Amino acid sequence: AQKITQTQPGMFVQEKEAVTLDCTYDTSDPSYGLFWYKQPSSGEMIFLIYQGSYDQQNATEGRYSLNFQKARKSANLVISASQLGDSAMYFCAMREISSGNTPLVFGKGTRLSVIA
Amino acid sequence: KAGVTQTPRYLIKTRGQQVTLSCSPISGHRSVSWYQQTPGQGLQFLFEYFSETQRNKGNFPGRFSGRQFSNSRSEMNVSTLELGDSALYLCASSAGVVAGKAEQYFGPGTRLTVT
Numbered sequence: 605a606q607k608i609t610q611t612q613p614g615m616f617v618q619e620k621e622a623v624t625l626d627c628t629y630d631t632s633d634p635s636y637g638l639f640w641y642k643q644p645s646s647g648e649m650i651f652l653i654y655q656g657s658y659d660q661q662n663a664t665e666g667r668y669s670l671n672f673q674k675a676r677k678s679a680n681l682v683i684s685a686s687q688l689g690d691s692a693m694y695f696c697a698m699r700e701i702s703s704g705n706t707p708l709v710f711g712k713g714t715r716l717s718v719i720a
Numbered sequence: 721k722a723g724v725t726q727t728p729r730y731l732i733k734t735r736g737q738q739v740t741l742s743c744s745p746i747s748g749h750r751s752v753s754w755y756q757q758t759p760g761q762g763l764q765f766l767f768e769y770f771s772e773t774q775r776n777k778g779n780f781p782g783r784f785s786g787r788q789f790s791n792s793r794s795e796m797n798v799s800t801l802e803l804g805d806s807a808l809y810l811c812a813s814s815a816g817v818v819a820g821k822a823e824q825y826f827g828p829g830t831r832l833t834v835t
Contacts, residue, residue, distance in 0.1 A: 637822070647808055649826035695763065699822065707753060707776050708824060710763040 606631045608696050608711035616717050617686045624671070625681045625714045627696030635701040638679040639708065640670065643693040652694075655679055657701075683716075691718045722747065724813050724827035732833045738799040741830045745792050745813030751775070752794040753824060754786060757808040766809075769794055798832075806834045 607630040617623035640652040655663045663670045671680040696711045754766040765778040769788035786796040812824035
């Protein structure tokens with residue numbers, strides 16, 4: 605069964621600094637997708653970035669990049685130049701693809717606090 | 721393009737009652753998924769509907785049910801409410817799978833409190 609682990613319940617980062625949020629996963633499916641979502645206090649989940657298991661390069665979206673290490677089964681999110689508005693919960697999620705349209709499985713999340 | 725909308729945003733019910741939550745997906749999206757989010761259990765998948773058919777179901781009791789209409793709008797129903805059903809219920813829509821990637825766009829959620 606697929607599993608997502610986020611070991612950092614909370615993180616602090618100084619404004620304008622970079623921060624890495626950890627995510628490890630477990631699956632036996634060779635084809636899968638990894639997602640990161642941001643959830644501000646308002647509750648809405650905001651899609652940030654996607655990495656496919658067969659993608660050769662690490663995904664990047666603006667200030668977000670995904671450090672994908674397939675052999676270690678890790679998919680860490682890197683946020684560069686942190687802003688106060690980045691303070692939120694961050695969730696790593698995975699979907700197995702070979703077996704069809706399986707649902708997203710989420711980690712427990714990391715609460716990021718950006719300090720001025 | 722309008723995002724995913726959920727109604728109502730907040731709801732207070734008492735034990736034993738039933739509740740219906742509504743979700744309107746992004747125009748053109750045919751897949752709607754529902755998730756329950758609680759502090760203890762995190763985000764848990766409830767079910768997914770695609771073209772009016774339930775395509776996936778999570779591990780929840782039969783008190784939780786859903787449906788999808790021809791316009792892709794979806795409703796979920798919880799009967800005989802329990803205190804443990806208090807949660808944020810999130811709906812997500814998706815256009816489908818493209819090269820294995822299926823972004824899900826979430827709505828703002830419905831916060832249900834059961835007293």
